[in-house]
Amino acid sequence: MCSGGELFDRILSKGHYSEKDAAEALRTMLQILNHCHSIGVIHRDLKPENYLLDGPSETSSLKLTDFGLSTLMPKDSMCTEIVGTPVYIAPEVLKAKYNEKADIWSCGCILYILLSGKLPFYGDNEREELRATLAGKYDLEKHPWPTISDGAKDVVRQMLTMDPAMRPSAAMLLEHRWVRVDGTANSNPLADSVLIGLKDFQKMNKLKKRVIQFMANNIIREDLGRMSEIFKTIDTDNSGSITIDELKEAIKKTGTKIPEAELQEIVDTYDVDGDGTIDYSEFLLATSNMNKLNTIENIDHAFRLFDKDGNGSITPAEVLEALKDCGVSMQNVLDMIKEADKDGDGMIQYEEFVEMMKDLDEMKNVTNEIKRLNLSSLL
Structure with a gap:
């Protein structure tokens, strides 16, 4: 059992915080990931609250917990199940084709928070957060980034590389000059705004965070299979994308009447890559059901x-x-x-x-197109 609290608790209790502290935390996280990945385990839900300390002392070890969404993957195979927490999820997970490099992305999001006190990808609701992730754009220019070393920013860039094939492994990152024990991470205190940002992450009632996690694992996962079946039913030519004609035909079968202009608006709204169709990841984005919890x-x-x-x-x-x-x-x-x-x-x-x-800020109301279009009746 881990009785020392969360990673951010340790940082905040010290009252001072530097790049060296962030590098030390990252090094431990990467060592854990390196071990997991070496035996074929992908965690798939890395986030700050899943890193706990095994005791209250300064020398307590950091442990990775909550393997509820983890999976054992044979070498060179790919996962297709879309799971994880929106602000930490890798873009390739949303495209339903990923491997252990998705954990590296999530860990990179945690490092970004450790260095800036802010999320790299954010939005007013879950859908906007996922859009930001798919776009892959994050800021390394605004405060406090000008005060952060080039080495630290280089690690962030590598871990948040959009192409997973180009994203380094945990083993490779452990050799980075900023991450190593004898590396270049300095001991200068980070800006006060970073600690303030970390405090904001800890403000939410801890039991509430665990309940949200518990609910997501036990309620939301039930929807993924159903969403997949609905997508396959609408995608009649099995192209992997839904056209406006396919959507129109599906709506006709449900008996729901929606003007073609509105259907075109729906396609335009959720067509993130602008190809005129809705692919599987965009469909899940559109039918995102985190609001179901609320x-x-x-x-x-x-x-x-x-x-x-x-x-x-x-x-x-x-x-x-x-x-x-x-x-x-x-x-x-x-x-x-x-x-x-x-x-x-x-x-x-x-x-x-x-x-x-x-x-719950985590569960802002998101339009549920499945409910609106009555697509569930297709099954």
Whole structure:
């Protein structure tokens, strides 16, 4: 069990922070990835909260947790399942053809945050975040980047290379002059804005973050197979892209009436690469269902997933059991519950759970075209 908290907790508790600290954290993350990749394991959901410390001391080791979305891949094969967390997901994952290099991209996103306190790819909602990722454009010019060394920026550029074939492996990155133990990363304190940015990442209730993760793994994954089948049903010529004529024909079968001008608008809206059609990754972007989580039905469903005995209260033991694959300790759980436990009884009542899950920035309302166009009736 990891009782030392998250990676960002350690950084913030020190009160001072340098490139050398960021390089040390990255080095450990890459060493873990190098081991995983050497035995064929791809994590597929790397993000800061999945890196936990195994104890409270300064010498505690960083551990990678939550292998719930990981997969074992034979050498030279490709994954096709689209999984992960939007702001960290690699562009090739959205195109449903990727390998272990997708983990390098996600780790590069974490490094970007460690050095700047900001996300490299962001938007007002999940769809915009995924669009930003597919575009692959990030900033290395604005504050605080002018104060960051060329070596650090070179590592970021390499890890966030759009072409996975050109993206270095974990083993190669460990040899980079900025990453090595005896490397060029300096000990000068980074700008105060970086620490402020890292604090912002930690502001969200930690239990809420884990609940979101738990819900995504247990609810959203159920939709992926259905989305794939709907796409195949609409793509009648099996070209891998949906034309406006195919969309029109599919809509006709559902009995839904939508003007052709609106259908063209839908194609134009979700046609990210501008080829006049909607390919599979663009289709998943358009039908993105993270907003599905932000409903009282699914918050209720999540509560019941935690409340194993059905007595209307979530106990520390129930949270520990539900999050056992996330590497959390009982002390982590008690700290999490304390933030949400308004009446101080050591448990989370249903009302407290609902209150905690209100107004999630992570789940801003996204137009659900599957619902609007009634495409589910095609199955």
